[in-house]
Amino acid sequence: MVKVVSFALISIAAAISTVAALDPVGQFKRLGACPTLGCVFPPDRAEFIAGAHFDVRVEVHAENDAKPNTNYSLTIQKVSKHAKALDFSKWSKVKPNAQESWDFTYNKDAAAYWKTMEGDKNAATPVHVASTAWRKVQIKEPGTYKVILKYNNGKTTEAIWTVNPVTKRKAKxxxxxxxxxxxxxxxxxxxxxxxxxxxxxxxxxxxxxxxxxxxxxxxxxxxxxxxxxxxxxxxxxxxxxxxxxxxxxxxxxxxxxxxxxxxxxxxxxxxxxxxxxxxxxxxxxxxxxxxxxxxxxxxxxxxxxxxxxxxxxxxxxxxxxxxxxxxxxxxxxxxxxxxxxxxxxxxxxxxxxxxxxxxxxxxxxxxxxxxxxxxxxxxxxxxxxxxxxxxxxxxxxxxxxxxxxxxxxxxxxxxxxxxxxxxxxxxxxxxxxxxxxxxxxxxxxxxxxxxxxxxxxxxxxxxxxxxxxxxxxxxxxxxxxxxxxxxxxxxxxxxxxxxxFDVYGSVDTQYFNSFSDDSEGELEKKNSIGTYENSGWPSYVDANGDGFPDEWKVRYTLAAGTAAFPSHREDFQISINGTRVPAVYQSSSHHHYKVYEANPKDDPHGINKPGTMSVNEQVGVxxxxxxxxxxxxxxxxxxxxxxxxxxxxxxxxxxxxxxxxx
The missing domain is CATH 3.40.720.10 (Alkaline Phosphatase, subunit A)
Incomplete structure (x- = not known):
């Protein structure tokens, strides 16, 4: 009995491993979770709770002047020793919608994307699609399932789905x-x-x-x-x-x-x-x-x-x-x-x-x-x-x-x-x-x-x-x-x-504010930031015990920041007149897309912080x-x-x- 169970588990593991494909590298993609020309949604490694409703869609893609082959099929089988692959419609007892077709475009890489942003209509790659959808599918039997899309005369896209069992309720x-x-x-x-x-x-x-x-x-x-x-x-x-x-x-x-x-x-x-x-x-x-x-x-x-x-x-x-x-x-x-x-x-x-x-x-x-x-x-x-x-x-x-x-x-x-x-x-x-x-x-x-x-x-x-x-x-x-x-x-x-976001010290804002806004003054302003042994406690106090500082405009504040930000100015002090606007549209830019620069009205007496992201980002991410x-x-x-x-x-x-x- 032990050998049989072990063999079954090995068979399931083998079946799953043959499907596994690591996520494709790169910043741009034709369609999320679809690295090949055949797409299955839900994709590989999707998990469900038994009995939950979900839709299924397959897409077959062809790029540039090619046309997608509309003769494709979808099968499903439970991953076990004797299970057979069955037509998805018959197995699920859900009639698919009529086959659909449409076109779209995408950018293959950063060069194509930025050319498109500058108005080059030929930089993007055209894609032609044939698709079928099954609505409101249910799988009530827990287990592991293999779904296979066959398309383009023998090509396949495979996905493993896991259906988790329903357990006894633990909380109301x-x-x-x-x-x-x-x-x-x-x-x-x-x-x-x-x-x-x-x-x-x-x-x-x-x-x-x-x-x-x-x-x-x-x-x-x-x-x-x-x-x-x-x-x-x-x-x-x-x-x-x-x-x-x-x-x-x-x-x-x-x-x-x-x-x-x-x-x-x-x-x-x-x-x-x-x-x-x-x-x-x-x-x-x-x-x-x-x-x-x-x-x-x-x-x-x-x-x-x-x-x-x-x-x-x-x-x-x-x-x-x-x-x-x-x-x-x-x-x-x-x-x-x-x-x-x-x-x-x-x-x-x-x-x-x-x-x-x-x-x-x-x-x-x-x-x-x-x-x-x-x-x-x-x-x-x-x-x-x-x-x-x-x-x-x-x-x-x-x-x-x-x-x-x-x-x-x-x-x-x-x-x-x-x-x-x-x-x-x-x-x-x-x-x-x-x-x-x-x-x-x-x-x-x-x-x-x-x-x-x-x-x-x-x-x-x-x-x-x-x-x-x-x-x-x-x-x-x-x-x-x-x-x-x-x-x-x-x-x-x-x-x-x-x-x-993180905190790396504290700031003496009185010392910070005592210097001019020129380049020499900005250098001195940075010296108001205390790190390590000089990162003394901030001035916030909650004397009334309501869970919030009693005063927000204090002398000693937090030296804080983020790793991702647009070009802006920073004085480490509260903006009492409303939410900050760190960067504004640069109207003189020659680009077709918006370019943002530091807002001169936001923290005007602060230090300059050059942005760490693309210039079309107005706020942190x-x-x-x-x-x-x-x-x-x-x-x-x-x-x-x-x-x-x-x-x-x-x-x-x-x-x-x-x-x-x-």
Whole structure:
């Protein structure tokens, strides 16, 4: 018996190894996860939870003047000793869509890309495509499967798919906190400016410091080193990697952003969970960004283009098997109406549509939010775009007057009554508990502007929003304990990707500001940066114990920066008049694409920092490093150690008992 089992395992391993092909090198590609002229989506090494719905697409490509051979086939077989390859349509019992064809172009390398950017219409390579799609496929039997596309008279593309079994449910509820762009270095810096310390030892810690389980997450995209928020958040919600800008799909090469092969989301699985596993559960979405922005939209949307925000609003209530979340709180009001500044789909009043068609209670300011005590689903939209950051909502309130941010579009007035993240989270929990205490629920809560402020190098605003996230975590734990849900709820705190931020010392800004702005003065200004033994403690103090520094304009600040930034000026001091704009468009450039240079109005008395990226980048970009994940509650042990971002979905699905097994 042992020999038979060993032989079977060896056979499976051999079958898998024959398929394996390392990711192709280079910066440009014809289509993500498709290194050959034959494409299979989901691609090699995709993982599924048993019973989850997903779409399949194959594409056959031909470049330049060649035409694709439309005579191709797709087979599937379970990797075992006696399994046979079967026609995919017959095996899946899903009728494919009619064969499609289209054309697209791509740049083979950097030389072709920049020639295209300069207007050379012949630099890009044309591609002709033949394609077939199968929609809403299910595999209910766990195991390993080999999928083979045969095309172009004998060529093959093979993929191994793994279907994971459904396990016993471990928790009733899951809260996924996301500090967008948050890294260990940022958490360290936030702790430094907010927590008291004596003899180099912290006397208090952040709320996330107290979690019993710590792990790290690898964040690579399907086809690139560096991820964006869309496909990284999509990995958390589907268990599949994707490409930049994609939500809940594998990007294909067709023109439309809404026909790409989909994967079923946690929220969709939770909504159709079987009665055997506890029945359909609740879904909550809380963010300080637009509710159509990448991270919140990854909970409920399917598109390869994260910028299709008007349609994303529609997908929540009108999409195929729409999520229709119980709680939706954040910004993005302009996509709900067609009034002043409105950009809603076809001019639709989505506030009315959500209310009349799906029974939502609609609130548009903090006062209305906190007064709501009902059980109806709750839609709270508090800003026309992204909500203002914590520092401007709570400290530099005059900055709120700088924009017409009324979420209803009824006036050109600013939104002055915006809730904080902890208030939105707790109110969301109240509604979810009233609607789904028996069945359980999933909430995603995002501190979006950790990322949105790191991009323009506004580190103070980013760290303040990280501290707001930490306060929200503390308030959440208090609420769960008070309502006797703490032992039934898994809490996760993580990021979707990283920024290359770090602290390398401290700065005496009084000494920094005492010198002139000429070249000799700039040299002396750099001497205000203390490193190693001269990296003394900064001046931030939290005397009132609210978790935030009492003063943000202090003498001794952090010497901080990132590895990826545009040309800019830096004075290491808070921008009290609003978010930084580090670089501006160079109108005198002879290039066909935009070129950015240091903004002379931003930190005008700072030191010059030449950019480290291509000149068409206006702000800093994401970085490679792993991000931390903190876990507490039932199933938290699953999240210890190093893991891929797709594993987060599978572990949440395991904890909630999602999926459907044969």
């Amino acid at each position: 509820n899951v809260i996924l906190f996301i500090g967008d762009g948050m890294t260990t270095a940022m958490i360290t810096a936030a702790r430094l400016i907010s927590q008291p310390h004596i003899s180099g030892k912290y006397q208090k810690h952040l709320n996330m410091d107290k979690f019993p389980v710590l792990g790290h997450i690898m964040t690579h995209s399907l086809d690139s080193l560096i991820t964006d928020s869309a496909n990284s958040a999509s990995a958390y919600n589907t268990g599949h990697k994707s490409s930049a800008g994609a939500l809940g799909v594998y990007p294909d090469s067709s023109k439309t952003p809404f026909d790409d092969p989909r994967q079923e989301l946690i929220a969709e699985l939770l909504r159709r969970r079987s009665k055997k596993n506890g029945g359909a559960g609740g879904v909550g979405i809380v963010t300080t960004a637009e509710v159509q922005d990448a991270t919140p939209a990854a909970v409920y949307a399917h598109t390869r283009d994260r910028d299709q925000k008007s349609t994303i609003v529609d997908q929540m209530i009108h999409g195929a098997n729409p999520v229709v979340a119980d709680v939706i709180l954040g910004g993005g009001g302009k996509y709900f109406h067609s009034k002043i500044g409105g950009k809603s789909l076809n001019g639709t009043d989505y506030y009315a549509a959500y209310s009349k068609e799906r029974g939502y209670k609609v609130v548009n300011d903090r006062t209305q939010l906190l007064k709501y005590k009902g059980k109806d689903p709750l839609l709270g939209i508090f800003h026309s775009t992204n909500m203002d950051v914590w520092l401007d909502r709570n400290v530099y309130k005059n900055n709120l007057l700088l924009s017409a941010s009324d979420p209803t579009g009824a006036t050109e007035k600013p939104a002055l009554d915006q809730p904080n993240l902890d208030e939105m989270v707790v109110k969301g929990l109240e509604v979810l508990d009233k609607r789904h205490r028996k069945e359980g629920w999933f909430m995603m809560a995002e501190a979006a502007s950790v990322d949105k402020m790191m991009h323009p190098l506004d580190y103070d605003r980013a760290l303040a929003d990280l501290l707001e996230l930490d306060k929200s975590i503390g308030k959440t734990k208090e609420w769960l304990k008070k309502n006797k849900l703490d032992k039934d709820t898994l809490i996760l705190v993580t990021a979707d990707h990283a920024h290359s 994401h970085s490679l490093q792993d991000v931390p994940i903190f876990a507490s509650g039932p199933g938290s042990h699953l999240f210890a150690g190093i893991q891929d971002n797709t594993e987060i979905f599978h572990k949440i699905a395991e904890v909630l008992g999602l999926g459907e097994q044969a």
